[in-house]
Amino acid sequence: MFNRKTTQTKNTKKSTYPYKLHQFIERLNYNKEPEIQSPASKIRETAFVLFANKGFHNTTIRDIATAADVNPAMIHYYYRNKINLYQSIMKWQIHHGFQKIFQSLLIAKNEYELLQSLPEKILLNLHENRTWIRFMRREIADGGENLNKVFTELGENGPAGMIHLLQELFVHLGLIKPSKTKDRTLVTIFLSQIFSILFLQPYLDTISQTDGNQKHILLQRCKTLKEILFQNALTLTNKKRINQ
Secondary structure (H helix, E strand, C coil): CCCCHCCCCCCCCCCCHHHHHEEEEEEEHCCCCCCCCHHHHHHHHHHHHHHHHHHCCCCHHHHHHHCCCCCCCHHHHHHHCCCHHHHHHHHHHHHHHHHHHHHHHHHCHHHEEEEEEEEHHHHHHHCCCCHHHHHHHHHHHCCCCHHHHHHHHHHCCCHHHHHHHHHHHHHHHHCCCCCHHCCCHHHHHHHHHHHHHHCCCHHHHHCCCCCCHHHHHHHHHHHHHHHHHCCCCCCCHHHHHHCC
């Protein structure tokens, strides 16, 4: 998909990408979330596991209250209703995950190294949070209605901000023409290939007869994905354009 040669542009303009990366990380500070060990946090963490294991529709407020050892009225006090609690969990998980992923990218020496390391950072972060993977598989299987609402509400402080950040990175590296900055096709395909390794893991495990829960299998799949993404030529068009 990407070839390192395609990123060697003659553009000598200094990149503002590191500054924009810092800006994005700052926007991810989600100060409205309940502190760890607070009653609201206990409810959120308990509900997170139940939603991941049983799904949104099969989990009731009473189920959550019983598991968290709280009165159902306390859940309504902190979160008003089940949908708001469910979406609050999604927002917290997205912010927390993005913070870890993009903070770890700050050590990259340049933009190309940052892009190369992104697939592994995303996959390892998700691999450590198997509950979130189960949660998201159920949400996607239910049609992703809540996911769409959460993405819209987060705006630039969520996935949309990540896509814009990557879009600018692709332009800077010469992978997208400046005139095509509004075309998100390449970035979307790039991210979908990464996330599919975990969200489609049961299918991949079945056809490969391997266990994707094992870290070395995950890293092997990540390595193969990176070879596909970065070692194959994107298009002859990019090569011609950059070598002009």
